[in-house]
Amino acid sequence: MNKKGVIEIQFNWIYVAIVGAIILGMFVAIANGIRQNSRTQLESDAINYFDEIFVSMQGSENTELSIMLPGLDIKVDTDRENCNFYTIENSKLGGRSTEYVPIFSPDVIKKSVLSYSLRWDVPFTANYFLYLSSPDLAHVFIGGAELNELRDELPNHLSKFPKEQSDSFKSGDFKNQNYYKIRFITINKDPSSFGLHSSVKKMKDDQVSAINIKPDENSIEFYQKKKDKLEYKGTTYYTDMATMMAALYSENIDSYECNMGKALERMNRIAAMLNKRNSLLMTSLSASCSKLPYYTQAQSQLSRLEKIDKITKDSFEELKTIEESLYNANEEINDQSCPTIY
Amino acid sequence: MKTISKKNKKAQLQIMENVFVLIIIFIILIIAFVFAIGMQRSAQKDKLDELREIELIKKSQILNFFPELQCSDNNNLEPDCYDIYKIMSFKEKMEEDDAFLRYYKFLFGNIKITIHRYDPSPNTQNWFDPVLLFDNPKSEDLGIKIVRFPILLRNVIEEKDYFGVIEVGVYE
Amino acid sequence: MRLLKKRKAQTEVLGVAIIVIMLVIGGVIMIRARLNKADETQLDSYEDPELAQSFLNVMMKTKTDINLIVQDIIQECYADRMDICRTGNTADCCDYAYLVMKNSLQETLGEWSKNYQLTVRKGGETKGKIQDISVNCDENSEQGQPGTYGIPFSPSTIIVTLRICKD
Numbered sequence: 042m043n044k045k046g047v048i049e050i051q052f053n054w055i056y057v058a059i060v061g062a063i064i065l066g067m068f069v070a071i072a073n074g075i076r077q078n079s080r081t082q083l084e085s086d087a088i089n090y091f092d093e094i095f096v097s098m099q100g101s102e103n104t105e106l107s108i109m110l111p112g113l114d115i116k117v118d119t120d121r122e123n124c125n126f127y128t129i130e131n132s133k134l135g136g137r138s139t140e141y142v143p144i145f146s147p148d149v150i151k152k153s154v155l156s157y158s159l160r161w162d163v164p165f166t167a168n169y170f171l172y173l174s175s176p177d178l179a180h181v182f183i184g185g186a187e188l189n190e191l192r193d194e195l196p197n198h199l200s201k202f203p204k205e206q207s208d209s210f211k212s213g214d215f216k217n218q219n220y221y222k223i224r225f226i227t228i229n230k231d232p233s234s235f236g237l238h239s240s241v242k243k244m245k246d247d248q249v250s251a252i253n254i255k256p257d258e259n260s261i262e263f264y265q266k267k268k269d270k271l272e273y274k275g276t277t278y279y280t281d282m283a284t285m286m287a288a289l290y291s292e293n294i295d296s297y298e299c300n301m302g303k304a305l306e307r308m309n310r311i312a313a314m315l316n317k318r319n320s321l322l323m324t325s326l327s328a329s330c331s332k333l334p335y336y337t338q339a340q341s342q343l344s345r346l347e348k349i350d351k352i353t354k355d356s357f358e359e360l361k362t363i364e365e366s367l368y369n370a371n372e373e374i375n376d377q378s379c380p381t382i383y
Numbered sequence: 384m385k386t387i388s389k390k391n392k393k394a395q396l397q398i399m400e401n402v403f404v405l406i407i408i409f410i411i412l413i414i415a416f417v418f419a420i421g422m423q424r425s426a427q428k429d430k431l432d433e434l435r436e437i438e439l440i441k442k443s444q445i446l447n448f449f450p451e452l453q454c455s456d457n458n459n460l461e462p463d464c465y466d467i468y469k470i471m472s473f474k475e476k477m478e479e480d481d482a483f484l485r486y487y488k489f490l491f492g493n494i495k496i497t498i499h500r501y502d503p504s505p506n507t508q509n510w511f512d513p514v515l516l517f518d519n520p521k522s523e524d525l526g527i528k529i530v531r532f533p534i535l536l537r538n539v540i541e542e543k544d545y546f547g548v549i550e551v552g553v554y555e
Numbered sequence: 556m557r558l559l560k561k562r563k564a565q566t567e568v569l570g571v572a573i574i575v576i577m578l579v580i581g582g583v584i585m586i587r588a589r590l591n592k593a594d595e596t597q598l599d600s601y602e603d604p605e606l607a608q609s610f611l612n613v614m615m616k617t618k619t620d621i622n623l624i625v626q627d628i629i630q631e632c633y634a635d636r637m638d639i640c641r642t643g644n645t646a647d648c649c650d651y652a653y654l655v656m657k658n659s660l661q662e663t664l665g666e667w668s669k670n671y672q673l674t675v676r677k678g679g680e681t682k683g684k685i686q687d688i689s690v691n692c693d694e695n696s697e698q699g700q701p702g703t704y705g706i707p708f709s710p711s712t713i714i715v716t717l718r719i720c721k722d
Contacts, residue, residue, distance in 0.1 A: 060405065067412075089437060096441050099448040141490045165458055166450040310486055314451055317472035325540045375457050380468075380539035383455055407571055411578065418582060463609050501662055504620035505644040505654035510662070532606070533613040533663060544624070546617040546659060 084129045087113055091127070091154070092137050095144070098158045099169035105196040107176075108154040115150040117173070119292040124299035141307065143300040145290040146173035147222055148247075157196045159283045163346070163360065164368040165315060165383035167308035170283055172290040176200055179220040180289075183212050183227040183235065191226070191254075194282055195289070216240050225251035225264075225271070226289060232264040232271045242269050252288060259357060261285070263294040278357040280364070298352050305350050312346035315383055319343065322380055330379035335370040339382045342367050435528065435555065442494050443530045443551040454537045464535040465547070470498060474516055493521045495552040500536055500545050513550075520554050527552040606669075607702030607717045614659050615704050615715065621651070626706050628652045629675060629715070632682055633708055653684040660688060670696070670720040677713045692720035 087110075094108065114130040128136035130149060150173055157172045180201050182188045185208035192201060200220070203210045212225055213236035223241060225232055232251035241249060249266035260278050264271040275294040279285045284301070291297035323336050342363045349356050349363075371381050446452070447462065451473055454464035477484045495518045500511040529552040536547040615626040621640060623631070628640060632649035640648035656673060664671045672689035675682065692698070698720045706713040 056401075089434065093437060093441055096444050100444075162458060165455065166460060169448055306486070310483060311451055313480070313483065314469065314472050314476050317476055318466075318468045321468050321472060322540065327540075371457060381455075381457055383458055411574065414578065422585070463612050501659070502620070503614075503617065503655045503658040503662070505651060505658070506642050507620055508658050531663075531667060533610045535613050535616055543618040544616050546613060548663060 081132075081134065083111065084113065084132045084134050087111075087129060088134060088137055091115070094156070095139070095142060095171060098156055098171055099142070102158045102160050102169065104158065105198045106154075106156045107198055108156070110151065110153055115154065115173075117144065117146050117148055117150070117292075119146075119148045119296035119299075121295035121299050124296055124303075141303060142171060143168060143287070143304045144171045144173060145287040145297065145300055146292065147175065147178060147290075148292045148296075149221075150175045151221055152177050155196070155198045159286065161281075161283045161304060161308075162364075163280075163308055164364050164371070165311065167311055168304045170287055170304070172196075172286060174199055174290060175222075177220050178222040178224065179215070179217070181212070181215045181223060181225050182206055183210070183225055183232075184208065184230060187228050188226070191228075191285075195286070212236055213238050217244060221248060223249045224289070225249075226254070227251065228254045228256065232262075233273055235271055237266070237269060237271075241266075250293070254285065258354070259361075260354070261288045263288075263297075265293070278352055278354055280357050280361055301352050302350075305352075309347050309350060312343045316340060316343040316347065319382055326379065330374075330377065333374060333377060333379060335374050336382070339367060339370050342370075343382075435553075439528050439530055439551075439553045442492065442553050443532070445491065446496070446549065446551065454535070461535075463533070464537055464544070465498070465549070467536050467538045468540075470514065470516060470536075474514070477517070487517065488519050491517060491519060493519050493554040495520070495527065495550075495554070497550040497552075498534075498536070499548040499550065501548065503546055525555045527554050529553075606664075607699065607719050609702070610659075610664070611702040611704040611715060611717050614656065615706070617655075617659070619651075619655055625652065625655055626704075628655070629685065629706055629713060630708055632685065633677055633680075633713060649683040649685055653688070656685065657688050660690075664719065665690060672696075672718045672720065674716045675713060676716075677708060678711055692718060694718075696720040 091108075094106075098104075098106065113132075115127055116130040117127045118124050118136075124144075125138055125140045126136035127139060127144070128134065152175055155174045155176060159170050159172070160166050161168045161170055176198070178200060180195070180199050182192060182201065182203070184206070186206065188206050192206060195201070202215060212232075215223070216238050217223065217240040223244070225235060230253060232253055235251065237249070244266070246266045246268070249271070251264040251271050253262040253264070254260075255262070259280065260276050262276050263274040265274050266272070277288065277294050277298055279288055287301065288297050291300070319336055319339055323331065326336070345359065346363050346367075349360055367382065371383060374381050450460060452465045452469050454461040454466045477487065496516040498514045498516055502509045502511070529550055531548055531550050534547045534549045536545040537543075538545070615629075616624050618624050619628065621628075621642065623639070628648050629652050631639060632647070632652050635647075637647040640651035642651070645651040645654060652675075660671060660673060670689075670691040672687065672692040672694075674687050675685045681687075696718075698718045701716050701718045703717075704715040706715065
């Protein structure tokens, strides 16, 4: 009879343990499911929110915006052939298309999104550029007073070094203090001769880059870290501050040229539409306005603008010439109180 | 013999009691689970409706920053103002140039843009024929959500601004 | 002894019954809370404040058949000009401004089932019918952000305010 009592107690405990484990396991599984669901929900909300922001930012040119990223990183496509998507890193959600919005940014944005927008005028408004960065991305200016103007043009929310621009500050003086990316910026210097601080040398090659701006040639050279040095990667071109800033914000030359391609495509369409408008206007102008030669001049300029679709030294020089010509023509027409070309 | 049988039956009843308690707990949990799923589904439906409306707002906002149609006085773009000659040119270009049409189909997505002009003068009070500027419906007709905004319609030749309404419909 | 055992079983079942009742009551309360939740959509909160201001910006600059924009007609109304706005349907500029604004509001906001109130004031001074054009809406109604438009009229300013009221 005693032995029967002993077996009964043990059996009860085994029974309780098994059932308890099953119930506990169930709750753990449910909690895990809820956690995953919340994460997906957060990612989805973030993606929708950014989508909305990127559309409305276009109208807020010259406005600095900072958006916190709650434990999420944004990944932006920065390949030459594919610069049309952004998504949340490590997310199973599909990306959002940026096929028509030129977004100049690093490939990954951490902690918070620093955004800025500028209109691109050629001289009519051809597009709105969106610039994205992160406070954990260091912009290091190597050179003297020639960089002051550029520094002043850039938004204040960027992490800029040194605090005061000075010739005595060298690239090797910059010590990395937990920045995930570093971009060296210089004018008319050779970044391949730049020395790097040991803390910068330890960083991965894709985390350190440089650009060298050549204002006389309207060109920008891109450099990428390779082991302990900065290696030349290619040269591209810009026309004005908006495009220069675009190169400064871009992850690499491919990303800049891909997004500029989007901008040029829209410019071609708007030029075509303005050309058509110009023709319609010319049939209805008053006698005094129709005598002005500028409308006919504008037609040929706009036709040339419709064909500029590549980023080369010649094409961008042509773009600048047309821009100046259209601007002058429009000013003359405006002075005569006639309907303007743009 | 009778006593042993009674004791056996007593033990079986005791286990059944535990089993019933567990079954009831599981039934309650399942009811709660089904209820939670139901609430989740309802919340998801609300979320989907909200997303559709956000999509509508986004599409209509594209037109707020649209130099292709906006009035521009020496490149000073005016909000809430559309240039009649730009509207005419844009419409004509879409009709005659496939590449142009394709580009804007991708840019806008499945939306419909109609422009209405109204003369509120006491002696006229007249709606003009609407201009269908752009229409890219989906293959399936699941309805359309519409947002309307008042706009100025500028005729640069006549130097007049007319009262207009732009209607943006997003296909669902 | 037997009676005690019967009562014990009944108490246990009662316990389960109480849990079920609590669940049902909790569920009913949650459902009611969901149904009573205010239904303002993203569209409502976005559309109305933009609409009131856009409407005013557009209407004030609209050119009419007497070749004046609405803003100028309101100015002429306060300047007591009669001749330039005298037409078949209107005696003076205040009349003209009133009809233009009323027509615009009716044909747009009215047709879109929106309730609105448009007021025109210069300091404390009001002028005839243009001082208030409204449909089911006043300062005390629940409304979105009003749109305002200032028309210079030396030495002060004529303020036109448009409110779009919620249903």
